[in-house]
Amino acid sequence: MKIILTFFFAILLANSCKPSNSELLYGTWKHSEVREQKNDYEIMNIQEGTSSEIIYAETDLKQSKTTTTVQDFYLVFDNETNYIEYKVGMGMKFEFKLSNDTIYSNGEPEFEIISVTNKVLNLKKLRTGKSVNYIKSNDDLSKFEILN
Incomplete structure (x- = not known):
């Protein structure tokens, strides 16, 4: 009987010594x-006209780049x-x-x-x-x- 009571009180003591959630918090x-963020962008070739100074843009390729x-x-x-x-x-x-x-x-x-x-x-x-x-x-x- 003494062994059972000792074991019972040991379990109670162990549980009471365990820190509470508020203390651990x-x-x-x-x-x-x-x-991850995916960015789409276009590569452009830019050509300058010699006679009329007009800039022409042409899309060559659309690419994606993922940034982590x-x-x-x-x-x-x-x-x-x-x-x-x-x-x-x-x-x-x-x-x-x-x-x-x-x-x-x-x-x-x-x-x-x-x-x-x-x-x-x-x-x-x-x-x-x-x-x-x-x-x-x-x-x-x-x-x-x-x-x-």
Whole structure:
């Protein structure tokens, strides 16, 4: 009987020592998206007329070029009430509240925490239903401007 009680209390103690989602949430989280953009352009031969100074343009070939860029997005949970979302080099500060694994921003449900560890944060954006993975980051964000 003592062994069963000891085992039971050991399990309770182990679960109570596990950090909560709110404790794991604090810090800087980074998400990178690879985006491809296709640009169409035309190669032109330009000939100048000698007698009338008229320029003639003739399209030789239409080509496409795909450009790949990486865009970084950051979420910074700095305390129990505020987080900053960085997009395209600018930051926006929001108030948040965490309740039942849902992050409320300005009173509206914004994200659902699917899972969080000390290295990976998996969020579901409630407006789009899209799941996004963030990794813990130590990037310096001081170069970015906070708009509000």
